[in-house]
Amino acid sequence: MKEYALKAQDSQVLTKVVCNCCGREIPLMREGIREEYFHGVKTWGYFSNQDGRQDSFDLCQECYEKMIEGFQIKMH
Structure with a gap:
């Protein structure tokens, strides 16, 4: 889930990304x-x-790794 903040002239800036599965915030490096x-x-x-x-x-x-582990047809 991505969260945005409004900036001047109606532009958006990405402020936070949260994993939809576990709820952990993806850290800003x-x-x-x-x-x-x-x-x-x-x-x-x-x-x-x-x-x-x-x-x-x-x-x-x-x-993501947990999700693809459950695939019947493995990715290359």
């Missing part, structure tokens, strides 16, 4: 650079139960 994390986005199409909905989420590295 230096000057706007954050520790690596996974950001997923999906816009659902007409032939789905979520027609037109857009979902997005962020995972820390540990939660």
